[in-house]
Amino acid sequence: MAKEIINTVRIERTLKLGMAMLEELAEYAPEWDEMPDTEQYTWYMDWEQFIFFLQDDLDAAYQSAQMTSQQKVQYKELLSKLEEAAPTLKKLNLSQSPVLPAEVA
Amino acid sequence: MNTFPTDNFSDAERLIFEAAATARRLTREDLQQIIEYVTKAGFDPDAGEKAGGRLAGMYWQGHTLRGGDRLPPAEVHYLRHVVRNREWPDDTTLEEYIQSIQEVILNPDAYIFTSYYEDREWQLGFIAPSGSWRGDAGGDWILVEYRLSTGHWVTAYQFSGEYDRVARVSKRSNVVWLRR
Numbered sequence: 001m002a003k004e005i006i007n008t009v010r011i012e013r014t015l016k017l018g019m020a021m022l023e024e025l026a027e028y029a030p031e032w033d034e035m036p037d038t039e040q041y042t043w044y045m046d047w048e049q050f051i052f053f054l055q056d057d058l059d060a061a062y063q064s065a066q067m068t069s070q071q072k073v074q075y076k077e078l079l080s081k082l083e084e085a086a087p088t089l090k091k092l093n094l095s096q097s098p099v100l101p102a103e104v105a
Numbered sequence: 106m107n108t109f110p111t112d113n114f115s116d117a118e119r120l121i122f123e124a125a126a127t128a129r130r131l132t133r134e135d136l137q138q139i140i141e142y143v144t145k146a147g148f149d150p151d152a153g154e155k156a157g158g159r160l161a162g163m164y165w166q167g168h169t170l171r172g173g174d175r176l177p178p179a180e181v182h183y184l185r186h187v188v189r190n191r192e193w194p195d196d197t198t199l200e201e202y203i204q205s206i207q208e209v210i211l212n213p214d215a216y217i218f219t220s221y222y223e224d225r226e227w228q229l230g231f232i233a234p235s236g237s238w239r240g241d242a243g244g245d246w247i248l249v250e251y252r253l254s255t256g257h258w259v260t261a262y263q264f265s266g267e268y269d270r271v272a273r274v275s276k277r278s279n280v281v282w283l284r285r
Contacts, residue, residue, distance in 0.1 A: 009241040013191055020159045027158065027172075038178075038252065039154050041222055042260045045250075046185065048274045049262055056244075056265050093275060 006061040011071055014053040018078045021050050022085055029088050044094065051095045059099050076104045117142035121253055124283055125219035125227045131283060136217070143229060144210045147203070148179035149257040160184050179203065182261060191242040192235075192263040206261045209233040209247045218272050221279040227253040232268050239263065 028035065028043065035043070058075050061067050067075065082089075082097040089096050111122055117139050123129040131139075153175035156163075161172040163184060170176075176184075183202045187193040193202060209215055215233040222228055229251045235243055244263035248271050252259045264271060272280045 007241065009191060013242040017159070017190060023158045036152075037226065038149070038152065038255060038259055041226070041252075042154065042178075042182070043157075044276060045260050045271075045274070046262070048271070049264055052244075052264050052266065052270065095275065 004060065004064075006057055006064070006066050010053075010057040011061050011067065014050070014057040015071065015074045015078060017050055017053065018058075019081070021047060022078075022081050025085060025088060025094075029092060032092055047094050051098070055098055062104060072104065076101055079104060115142065118253060118256070121219065121229050122227060125221070125229075125253075125279065125281060128281060136283060139229070140210055140217075143231075143251045143258075144207050146251055146257050148177065148182065148259075149255055150177060150179075152178055152255075152257075154178050154181040156181065156184075159189055163188065178257075178259075186262045187240070190262075191240045193238055193240045193243060195240065197238070197240070202261075205238045205247065206249050206258065208238075209249045209261070216268055216285045217283040218269075218285075219279070219281045219283065220272060220277045223276050224278065228259065229253070230272065232271065235263050 024043070025047075032040065058078075062072065062075060079097060079099055079101040083101055086096055111119060114122065120129075120131060120135050120139055124131050124135075154177075156170045156172055156174040156176055158172050160170050160174075160181070163170045165176075165180070165184060179199065179202075183199045187197050187202050193205065197205075210231050212231075212233040215231045218230050218232075220228055220230065231249045232246050235245060235247050238247065239245075240263075244265035246265070246268055247261065247263050249261045250259050251257070
């Protein structure tokens with residue numbers, strides 16, 4: 001099966017998006033239950049979309065050696081922050097990262 | 106689950122509810138009635154959504170956005186998914202984003218499903234190929250979701266992979282496919 005070419009726009013977008021989503025998570029988690037339901041839902045679906053991007057763009061690019069060394073550093077940092085956020089994600093019933101930092105060299 | 110207040114429903118809303126909550130089988134005409142209704146629903150023009158950190162610093166409508174700013178949902182979703190995420194082509198306008206959503210709903214080959222969010226909100230989803238609306242960081246599919254209780258679209262974004270992965274997210278239950 002031919003490997004999919006993950007363009008650098010997708011890699012850079014998802015790296016930045018991940019960090020921005022984690023910052024929003026830290027801000028929204030304390031007020032999660034008070035958020036308007038529609039807003040809570042769209043944030044939840046945006047998070048699930050980000051997890052899709054993490055799998056489709058970052059993990060796929062890493063596994064197929066399409067990341068630069070700088071992108072690998074950023075990817076590992078993102079995975080570390082996702083691991084730190086795991087208790088919050090669990091509490092809010094949001095998807096966890098499917099990749100652990102230890103899986104990225 | 107079947108105690109949803111339906112008194113003020115339009116015919117199309119009642120059809121959506123009955124298909125979702127009572128597994129009523131819809132005719133082709135029923136489905137067409139729903140499609141025409143949802144195409145016109147739009148995002149809620151009277152609601153506001155927080156811009157959040159993702160949009161903070163972005164220049165929009167003459168000023169620089171702050172995370173706490175509240176914007177109409179159509180603008181928030183446009184700025185997040187078109188401008189920031191680049192899921193749509195870079196020159197896509199807000200009006201074209203809305204047009205692309207309507208094209209998904211009207212696509213005769215779109216997958217259509219109902220679902221229940223956290224056991225409290227019935228929703229109707231449409232999934233169709235992104236086609237020419239796919240941007241540099243876009244996906245294979247566009248998802249559009251309509252919420253029965255508000256009578257408006259709630260989100261529209263792109264994703265890749267299996268078309269039904271968005272129907273399998275953890276907080277969604279009672280998924281019924283109306284067309285696939």
